[in-house]
Every structure is written in structure tokens, then in C-alpha cells.
Amino acid sequence: MNVIRVGMADLNIAAAPDSLRTTGLGSCVGIALFDPHAKVAGLAHIMLPTSANGAAEQNRPKYANTAVPMLLEMMAQRGAERRRIIAKLAGGAQMFTFAGQSDLMRIGPRxxxxxxxxxxxxxxxIKAEDTGGNCGRTIELSGQDGSLLVRTAKQGVMTL
Known part of the structure; x- marks a missing residue:
């Protein structure tokens, strides 16, 4: 079994028995997708909600609105079918708060x-999620059964 690392503003897919791992999910969100029939998993580590002014052309995995279709396309190439895919989410923390904070500073919730x-x-x-709060997360998605292991410094380890 291999553990495939997914960096920040990155995505990848894996088939059973391999898994996918990403670290450093603060305000970023980990999008974990899984097709239980094909046993194909996909993981994206997005940094920002939406791309603007064509910025996504340089890095589609960085944005939620461009990472999701890209990940689905990659999974389909490995035999996954969209109608069978389920999602699990982790991250989206509000790492810092400031008085008079504008909506633009709510990166995690956005x-x-x-x-x-x-x-x-x-x-x-979306079958499960561990989002919000104010702590960072590391996640690992199993290509075997779609379980999502979530590790935090404050809350320990949980499986979604």
C-alpha cells in the first residue's frame, strides 16, 4: 500500500489499496471523494473559494470551483462513476480572528x-464533514473503503 501525498493547492487520485494524505489544512479544505464500487479515491487540497480573472488556468486545484470538476474527471478516467461518488470534507477553520473582521477574512468558512x-x-x-473551528488538520483518505482519518492537535484522531 502506498500513501500518495497531496500538497497545498494540489489534487490526486488513488485506487485500492493505496491512500491519499494531505497536511496543513487550516482555512484550506480537503475534498475527499470516493467511488465504493470502483474503489477509486480522489483528494483535493483547496486554498480559496473561487478563481477570478482567469487565475485558475495557472492552478486549477487551488480553487473549489475548478478543483471539483478536475478531480471528478480524473476519477472517471480510472473507472469511477459520478452517480456513485460520495464526498467527505475537512478543514475550513477560522485560524485567526480580528476585531471588525470583514467577510473577505472569513477564508475558512467561505x-x-x-x-x-x-x-x-x-x-x-456529502456523507461526513469535520469543518470549521480554529485548529489545523491532517487527513488521509483510504482508497480501499473511503474512510477519512482526521488528525488534529487539539481534538486527536477521528475517522469519518
Missing amino acids: NVEAVKEALALFTIP
Whole structure:
């Protein structure tokens, strides 16, 4: 079994028995997708809600609205079918708060909202999530069974 690392503003896919891992999810969101029949997993580590002014052309995995279709396309190439894919989410923390904070500074919550909107466009159901709060996360998605291991310094380890 290999553990495939997914960096920040990155995405990748894996088939059973391999898994995918990303670290450093603060305000970023980890989008974990899984097709239980094909046993194909996909993981994206998005940094921002939406691309603007063509910025996504340089780095599609960086944004929720461009990472989701790209990940679905990659999974389909490995035999996954969109109608069977489920999603799990982690991250989207509000790492810092400031008095008089504008909506633009709510990066974590805005990322979570954008991911949910992007998944809804493709009718991908969200089966579990560990989002919000104020702590960073590391996640690992199993290509075997779709389980998502979430590690935090404050809350320990949980499986979604």
C-alpha cells in the first residue's frame, strides 16, 4: 500500500489499496471523494473559494470551483462513476480572528461554502464533514473503503 501525498493547492487520485494524505489544512479544505464500487479515491487540497480573472488556468486545484470538476474527471478516467461518488470534507477553520473582521477574512468558512456549492452542481452527496473551528488538520483518505482519518492537535484522531 502506498500513501500518495497531496500538497497545498494540489489534487490526486488513488485506487485500492493505496491512500491519499494531505497536511496543513487550516482555512484550506480537503475534498475527499470516493467511488465504493470502483474503489477509486480522489483528494483535493483547496486554498480559496473561487478563481477570478482567469487565475485558475495557472492552478486549477487551488480553487473549489475548478478543483471539483478536475478531480471528478480524473476519477472517471480510472473507472469511477459520478452517480456513485460520495464526498467527505475537512478543514475550513477560522485560524485567526480580528476585531471588525470583514467577510473577505472569513477564508475558512467561505472555502467550505464554495466546496459545498461545487459538489452540489455535480449532485455529489456529502456523507461526513469535520469543518470549521480554529485548529489545523491532517487527513488521509483510504482508497480501499473511503474512510477519512482526521488528525488534529487539539481534538486527536477521528475517522469519518
